Amino acid sequence: MHIAFSGGTTPALFFDSLARQEEDPATRTDWNRIHIWWVDERCVPHDHPDSNYRLTHNHLLCLLNPGHLHVHPILNNPPDEECKRYTDEMRTITATPEGFPEFDHIFLGMGEDGHTASIFPDRMDLLSTDALFAAVTHPVTGQSRVTMTGKTILSAKRVSFLITGASKASVIKKILLHEEEAVKYPAFHIAAGHTDIDWYLDESAALLIKHLCHG
Ligand code: 6PG
Secondary structure (H helix, E strand, O other): OEEEEOOOOHHHHHHHHHHHHOOOOOOOOOHHHOEEEEOEEEOOOOOOOOOHHHHHHHHOHHHOOHHHOEEOOOOOOOHHHHHHHHHHHHOOOOEOOOOOEOOOEEEEOOOOOOOEOOEOHHHHHHHOOOOOEEEEEOOOOOOEEEEEOHHHHHOOOOEEEEEOOHHHHHHHHHHHOOOHHHHHOHHHHHHHOOOOEEEEEOOOOOHHHHHHOOO
């Protein structure tokens, strides 16, 4: 089984929850059956506070038996070089007829500008490229990043959005209600392009669509 995690801050809550489940044999995950990949990464060393790998390691991986782990970190090589290397590594995953790796489950976040992965609104071309992975620059900070592309994400069997924070509420509403403005958000196109999407929102993020929520 192949899964891919995103970065940012929200995943820490998810990783902490997975870590708590390890405390009870009845809820432990059989990590030996799972290959862990990343949706995107900031081009920094793994010990840098911005590293998505560091986030996953510090909240989850460091608590697991390393002998049972199959981890595929994105390395801090020059961006274009790492895109090629990670693309080659992802080709070890069973591919769809279109030639994209078929992940079993991809976990995404969303920024308040509607970006997901590191597909920002100024790079909508990454939703349609045939490249599996791409080098980008954060439009505000200028930080170099590498990211899965839209077609790679949409080739997954299942995609889940994990989103927290009131600052996302307006964008979530526009996306889920298919408002005209939503087409400028990369997250809208991922949500619209997959048949098995679920949304895990905290109360703040769900503020404007509570009437649509279950549980
Ligand atoms: C990253 C993520 C990015 C993140 C959103 C939401 O590397 O930053 O992949 O897409 O999911 O920016 O981040 P928060 O969870 O911090 O709001």
